[in-house]
Each structure stands twice: as structure tokens, then as C-alpha cells.
Amino acid sequence: MEVSDLIARARDGQPRAVARLISMVENGSPLLREIMVELCADRPHRARIIGLTGSPGVGKSTSTGMLVQAFRKRDKKVGVLAVDPSSPFTGGALLGDRVRMQDHATDPEVFIRSMASRGHLGGLSWATPQALRVLEAAGCEVILIETVGVGQAEVDIASLADTTVVLLAPGMGDGVQAAKAGILEVADVFVVNKADRDGTQATIRELRNMIGLVERAWRPPIVPTVAYRGEGADDVVNALDEHLAYLEESGELARRHHVRARDEIEAIALTTLRSRFAHLHGDSRLDALATRVLDTGLDPYTAADELLAAVG
Template sequence: MNDTVTATQQDLAALVEGARNGRVRAIARLISLVENNSPSLRPLMGLMAGDTGRAHVIGLTGSPGVGKSTTTTAIIGAYRARGMRVGVLAVDPSSPFSGGAVLGDRIRMQRHSLDEGVYIRSMASRGHLGGLSTAAPQALRVFDVAGFDVVLVETVGVGQSEVEIASTADTTLVLLAPGMGDGVQAAKAGILEIGDVFVVNKADRDGAQNLIREIRNMVALDSHGADDWKPPIVRTVASQEEGIEDLVDRIEAHREFQQAGGQWAARRLTRARSEIEALALATVRREFHTGGREGLEDLAAAVRDGRLDPYSAADQLLNRS
């Protein structure tokens, strides 16, 4: 089967079945189809719709160098020790279709490379319909079909869409580290608002205690109702695997808290909503430009020349008048 050719329904069903049985080649193939925005995605998503929603999706976000990959590797080990199967999706918006993790991550994660209970994949999403906001959930669906108990999503917490990916996880970890010039003041407010668990990594460095205090003050200022989850702050030295058991305990506590209340389902509803919205908007936008809808060029000329106002032009473009 080739990316550029629409696979037959039978091929796709075999691939999905392979993924269901945890076959690495099938999983890899499916994620490549997502990454490359294959025409097969539509039937594929249809085949997979029924058996998704089981995996606990954990997002990790934070500035480059804060220790996301190191922490991810350590968390994998902790979950494996608890007998769970772990998938990792490293979302890299900048890299072209690299098809693999960057070298540093690969070496670091190598200790898990022979473990059948672990699958690590980095994914680019250039040219994907709807970009990251649809590529990431679709890739997550593949991990889910493959029966992973936990999926860790590492994103570079710089762009808005990367932050959104992490924040649509069931549990979002916001990583900060002392001595990186990204104290709480410097960190984007948006990142702090999405944290379910704050991780002060590189706690072996000076300034960790100050950073913890800053975050604690910030969390306290954020108005939490009596029944709301109060984001804990966990100290880690990921490179030494220190604090990781505590971190995983907090992650599990967050899952249990949400499942006991209605938040688990509510968050997944939000995730589905934004995925649909992103797909629909991307489709509409593409139609404007490929001429599937009449007349963006004509309408633009009419607005430029003062024959039409932009509101009416927009209505006409959407076929609403």
C-alpha cells in the first residue's frame, strides 16, 4: 500500500486489526497515514471510531530544554513498573516528515526501545487538514485502538496550537525549571492556566524553591471552588528519576478525581468539539481557495472596487444570501 494511493477498505480493515493486536508495523503505518494527511483517513477514522476513548492521555508542555523528553522517559518507566502499556506521541510542528524522533530523544528513550509495551513516535503535521489540532487527536486514536493504557503527548509549549494539544489531554503537566529565565512571570499566562499538575523539574538546581513558591502563589490566586481540582506542584529531577513516583501518583489522582466527577467526560467532549470544528473550518477554508465554492476572487474584486461591502461578500461566500 502506498501513501499516495487510496487504500482499499480491506487493506485498511487489516491495518486496523493489526493495530488492535498491538502490531507495531500497523501502528506505525496508521500514524504515517495521519501524518501525511492520506485520503484514507476518512474511511480509517470510520473504522476506528468505535474502539477509542480508553487510554489516559497525558500532555506535557513547557519551554524547550525544561526536561519534557527526560520526564517522559522516566514516566514511561514508572508506568511500565505498574504493568501498563505506554504510547508516546512527540508532536513536532517544525520538523518535516522526519518519520522518527530527533537524535537526542531517540538515544534517551532507547532503553524502552525493545519493550513491546512501549511505542514512541514523533509526528510532524505540515499540510495536514486542520493542522496539529486534527492530526494529534487522530494519532491519539491510533494509540487508543492499539490498546495503550496511557499515552504521553510531548509538545513544545511555544505555539498556541501546541499548547492546545497538550491542554486537550485528560491530564496536562506544565513543566517549569529554575534558571531558565522562565519564571512564572515570564511564562505565558496561557500555559499556567492549563496545568493540572505543575512539575518543577531540575530541582537539583538553585532557585527551585523560589519557583515552587511563585507557582504556589499563582495557583492560590487562581480562584478554585471547593470542589475543584487543586493543581499540585511536584519537584522532580527527571534525569535522576527523582520525584517521578510522586508525579505519577498525582497524575493518577487527577484521573480518579475527574472520573469520579463529570470532568473526564466533559473534557473529552471539549476535545471532540474542537476536533470537529478544526476539520470543518479547514474544509471550508480549502473550498474557498480551490474554488469548491464560487467566487472568492470575484467577491474580493467587488469589495475592492466598492461594489459590495465585506459582510455581504462573506454571506455570499458562505452561500447565505
């Protein structure tokens, strides 16, 4: 199938075309450039990007399901990118998970897609922006990016999302962990899920104290939920709306979009350079330079300069 045909079908909202395009993004298809040029030329509307992150066990996919439902009630077309190797959203197709997602699996206005967090091309920061463009072209107005909050992931998600939701659960020692992992810096909204459990108030209190220690223009609200029963869904959406209003009024939204575009350009440029280098393996210029370093006392820095001049 032609790229333009595939894109036309995706714009028409056909799930298989959307799935195919995201697979091409994930696999670093040689047609990727053509796809992106065409997607961008048409200047699709910009979706609202919401990141969800949290430790394993806090109920991320249940909460994602709850938010999908809440936005569907508001008649929004929703996309979900589950960037998580341990996520229940597995497989290469658009599909729902076993828990809450099955409610939406047959809803044509919901796209759900899992992505490997560590692709051969550099993970979240590289492939996700392009997957977002595909979902935007398919008409998604809200896109939820769900990722497990381990290591670098929550920082990456914060750089991609307009609003980052950090999920916690009572009695998991998450409060202390949160401060340690620096998620306090990236959270725009805190959700304390499983709020029917003991320790919820203590977790909220601890969180509130920690938030108080950080000087930020936006003070992240703390929203209790019981996601598997859908409790607190409207409160989360309200908190998200308030944050969006803050982003727009303060000019922060434009700033985030700008930083995101800059990061994307840089990531593509670095990938391009890496692939130019990869083509040099077996290239006679690199071999000739190596021989000169070994035999004539040429230093590797000068050799590297010559190499760069050759591939520039």
C-alpha cells in the same frame, strides 16, 4: 494494503502499521475518513491522555522517558506523541531518542512517535486527536503528548489532554514566565525538574504563591523530580492519579471529553470547507462572480453569499 488490513495489524500492535496510519493522519491522506470511520465503529477503549509541556531546556524528553518507565512498571501499554519540531524524536517511524527513550525503543508495549506541530492541515488541534485514535486502537492505555510550551501550544495541549503537566526548572525565571504565558490556567500538575540544582525551593515557593492567586476547584500540586536519575517518578504518577480521581468525581473528565469531541468535529468541518474552497480555484462560478464584481458593481458580500450557496 487495504485500510481494514492495516487497521487489523495496528490493533494487533504491529508498530509498522501504527506508524503508517499516523503518517496517513499527518499527511492528510484521502483514506483518512475511511480509517476514522472504521476506528470509531469499533469503539476502542479510551486511553488516558497526559500532556507534558514546558520551555526548552526543562528536560521534557527525559521526563517523558521517566514517565514511560513508570507506567511500564505498572504494566500499562504506553504511547508517546512528541508534537515538537525541536524534539529529539524525529523521523517518520516509531523510534526512540538518544537519551532515555532508548530503554524503550525495543519494548513492543511502547509506541513513540514524533509529529510536526504545523502540518498543512492546521497543526496540533487537527491531526493529534486522530493520531490518538490510532494509538488507542493499538491498545495504548496511557498516551503522553509532549510539546514545547511556546505560544499557543500549551493551550492546545490542555484542550487535548485529560491532565496537563507543566514542567519547570529552577533558576530559569520560569516562574514569572509561567504566569505571563497563562500556563497557570492550564496546569493540572507542576513538575519542578532538575530539583538537585540550586534554587529549587525558591522556584517551588514562587510557584506556590502564584497558584494561591488563582481561584480553581483543583489546586495543582508541585512535584520536584530529577528526571535523568528517575527521582520523583512515583510522586508524579501519584499526582496524576489524584488528578484523574478528581476529574472523575467532579464530572470534569466527561466535560473535557465532550469539549474535545466538539473541537474535533469543528476542526474537521472547517477543513472540509477549506478543501471545498480549494476546489473552486479554477471553478467557473468563482470566476464569473469576480467578473461581475469588477464589471457590474456587484458587491463582494453578495458574491460571497452566491458562492456559499453554490458550494453548500
